Amino acid sequence: MPRLIRLGPNLYGAAFTLMKLLPAMYILQRAEDQGKLGPETTIVETTSGTFGLALAMQTALMKRDLILVSDPTIDTNLYRRLTDLGARIEICPEPAAVGGFQEARLRRLAEIRAEVPGSFCPEQYSNPDNPRSYAAIAEQLARELGTVDCLVGPVGSGGSMCGTVSGLRERTPHTLAIGVDSHHSVLFGQTDGLRALRGIGNSLWPANLDHSVFDEIHWCSAADAFACTRELHARHALFQGPTSGAAYLVARWWAERHPEQQCVVMLPDEGYRYQATVYDDAWLAENGQLLAEADRRIDPITVNAPGEADNRWTRLAWGRRSYEEVPGVVPRFAGAHAGQAAS
Known part of the structure; x- marks a missing residue:
């Protein structure tokens, strides 16, 4: 279970050692x-x-x-x-x-x-027990924080966000869900491609991802995610991985613009795997991911379709629609193994 840590007047982080x-x-x-x-x-x-x-x-x-x-x-x-x-x-x-x-x-x-006859595959991307497991997180948030007006979190399998939001909405149907994806991920309608930001996004469509759960989608650049990962550590002493940094970027932005509403951000894992990469300025510079303070965005670029998003921090009002209801999404490839993707 995560630690709940206050990150701002109306922002709490659900910080996991290892969410999975x-x-x-x-x-x-x-x-x-x-x-x-x-x-x-x-x-x-x-x-x-x-x-x-x-x-x-x-x-x-x-x-x-x-x-x-x-x-x-x-x-x-x-x-x-x-x-x-x-x-x-x-x-x-x-x-x-x-x-x-x-x-x-x-x-x-x-x-x-x-x-290997008789083997068992957990199939996290299609097994409904994945999102079901997060009912415990929804219960914890409701018990300890009361009303959660907005939940922000990274999306890979869809399990954590879909499961937690569904549990929260049993108590508070108005709870907003903001998913954080990486550019060149197919999850919310972009074309598949190379992704510098690992841990979120996907090349195939998971069955556990219920698109109609989400109110907004934000695509985050690797450089922005890495910078916010370091900021989360420097400002709050939270040593988390880059998916946490990406989610924190979006949650802080939303919370600052809705001061009367309570926001929770999912911070999936600790930063020990990333000491030689995200937490190393030399590695960031060598890979073109060291973001100068002057280059950091204060607000995301708002677009009307996934294809309009470039490699910067971008947001789209998803509006709790199914994948096919959103204009401009890349058509699902009929031969893809939807529901069995993994990362």
């Missing part, structure tokens, strides 16, 4: 209760990020075998932690022609499941 522990624990416990995990069941999943770490931690405690399918973008420190926890890692060296590394990983995952 919540769905990992919930999914595996439910599977065990339902008899899907026998004594010798191997757990397999595709991941390059924190859900894999959460699974490795849980399976180590449960004394179960774990196979994770990843790609070359996995960082060295994370790889070391996963293997220390006993996970077997399979790396897909080349991206698929359509769907990139995520599609390549899905294909290898399917091969492994065929090779």
Whole structure:
């Protein structure tokens, strides 16, 4: 469960050590209760990020075998932690022609499941137990803070935002949901492409992402996210990862413009994986991501369609519409493995 930390007069941060522990624990416990995990069941999943770490931690405690399918973008420190926890890692060296590394990983995952009969895959992007697990967060926020007028958070699988917002709206239907995505992510209608900001966004459409939950979408640049990650640390002593920085940028902006309403921002994981990158000025400068104070934006650029967004901080009034109801979205690719994407 997160710590709730006051970041401003009307802004609270829900700061997690590792947010994906919540769905990992919930999914595996439910599977065990339902008899899907026998004594010798191997757990397999595709991941390059924190859900894999959460699974490795849980399976180590449960004394179960774990196979994770990843790609070359996995960082060295994370790889070391996963293997220390006993996970077997399979790396897909080349991206698929359509769907990139995520599609390549899905294909290898399917091969492994065929090779390991009776294996269990948590499928965080399509398993409804992922968003269900966040009902506990909605309960915590309502209990400790009362009314939450706006929830801001990064979007990858859709589980944390969709699950938490749905739980809050059972008590306060007016609660706004602002999703934070990265440019060149297909989640909210942009064309797939290379993303410097990892941990949010996707190349495929997850089934757990309910677009009609969201009131606004903000696309954040990597440089803005990294700068706000450092600011979150310098100003509030919160040592979080870059997805937290991206969400903080948007939440602070919203809270300042709605002083009479209470806002909560989801801060998904701590910053230890990013000490040699986001927290290193030399690395930021070498990669063109060191943002001068004069270059930082005070307000996002407002657009009317996803395709109008460039690489700067941009917002779109989504209006709780389905994906197809929003003008200008890139049509969903019929052959994509919607609901099984992973990152």
